[in-house]
Amino acid sequence: MVRRLAALCAAAAVVASLATALVALSFVPPTARPDFVGAASAALVAVLLLVVVAVTFVGRAVVLRPFHDLAVALQAEGLSDSALTAFAHSPIADVAAVATAVRRTGRRLQSSMEQVHRERLQIAIIFEHMADGVLVLDAGERVELSNPAAARLLGQRNVAGRPLTEAVRDAEIVELARAAQASETVTQVVDLRQRPRRWVQVVATRLPDGQRTLLLLQDVTELRRTEAARRDFVANVSHELRTPVASLKALVETLEAGALDDPTDGPDFLRRMHVEVDGLAHLVTELLELARVEAGRLELELAPILAHDLLCHAVERMRPYAERVGLQVVLLDPLEPGLYVQADARRLGQVLANLLANAVKFTPPGGRIEAGARATGDLVEFWVADTGVGIAPDHLLRVFERFYKTDPSRAGGGTGLGLAICKHLVRAHGGSIWAESTGEGQGAAFRFTLPRVAGPESAADVLGTDGDDDDLDAAGELLAAPRGGAA
Secondary structure (H helix, E strand, O other), X not given: OHHHHHHHHXXXXXXXXXXXXXXXXXXXXXXXHHHHHHXXXXXXXXXXXXXXXXXXXXXXXXXXXXXXXXXXXXHHOOOOHHHHHHHHOOOOHHHHHHHHHHHHHHHHHHHHHHHHHHHHHHHHHHHHHOOOEEEEEOOOOEEEEEOHHHHHHHOOOOOOOXXXXXXXXXXXXXXXXXXXXXXXXXXXXXXXXXXXXXXXXXXEEEOOOOOOEEEEEEEOHHHHHHHHHHHHHHHHHHHHHHHHHHHHHHHHHHHXXXXXXXXXXXXXXXXXXXXXXXXXXHHHHHHHHHHHHHOOOOOOOOEEEEHHHHHHHHHHHHHHHHHHOOOEEEEOOOOOOOOEEEEOHHHHHHHHHHHHHHHHHOOXXXXXXXXXXXXXXXXXXXXXXXXXXXXOHHHOOOOOOOOOOOOOOOOOOOOOOHHHHHHHHHHHOOOEEEEEOOOOOOOEEEEEEEEEEOOOOOOHHHHOOOOOOHHHHHHHHHHHOOOOOOO
């Protein structure tokens, strides 16, 4: 634009100079005209150069100054509304259009940058808080990138920047990372040999750049424990069924051999068969009960019930069995008045019956069993304590497992499901249950807590006195088994 303006001005100056020279030439004598023409030509060139320089300087000041101001504004604070208004009054009309376009482009760029920042922040948050561990290795098998989950699974504080062999300290993981360089994806479950024991599924993948390797560490400890528990459950059920089935088979064969006609052995064998069949029926009933509870299909008829009524009812129903084997069962009175819990009276009675039956079974004759309840903040704590054989410390956390028995020889009776059912019933009521013992021969105490509620009604009508005796019969079957051994 400046060059075009300079050319136009120069042409106008040349035309004006030539017109002036021609007019002046008409007044010059013929003899002096050659000298005049030379001088006029030199003057014309000088004027032309002066005009070009002047026009160029003025053009730069007029045309380029707004663009310079625009550049300064962009480098300083950006284009505000006031700056755009100023550029709109510029003598160069295109400056305002350029400024508007630059501002619009700047806003688009800023919006794109903010979107990228938000996405990177979201990815960083997910990466930091994901449950699976992530390790990115460079070509030299050094940890280039890691997240907190990886450090937690590996038992390290920080693994970034460290060699893989030092970060994981496991030869299997190192071999998996190297194997991924020669294939697409390698997956394997690795035992980290930590305390407590932990298993991780390692997925090693070569990244598209061909230089780096991605290791994904997934904690499968609970899955492995669940699989082990399932295998143990099948083995335990098979074991519990094998003995009564074998006994029934032997009794039937003996009766077929002629013992049925024996007036003494015949009735005795039939009585034993009844005992074995009752034991099988009790085992199947408890298995079905446990399955319903664990599946969450147990229907509870909840109502406010006095803790005293629950305990009194359970103790009085268990007292005849306890006295028969020379034990004293005591309900600690007086209980704190107004201790109400929201519970299914029959199910909670089943819990107390199982705990009292266990206490009777594992307490030697002449021992004492106590039951009671008390308020602990917003909870009501129930307990059944005895002076029996006690529980070793390493068994305390496992006594609530299915089929778990403290006697490895399984010499004792019972199915080993009673405490497991108690645990799930208490949890179904929103409570917790645990066992306490200072050691073998020191007695044991089983405690559970339930949320405390306000309820003015007595539980006498709910509990009843002529109700279902299933819990009492179950306790009787448990007590009828040989004393000692089972948890």
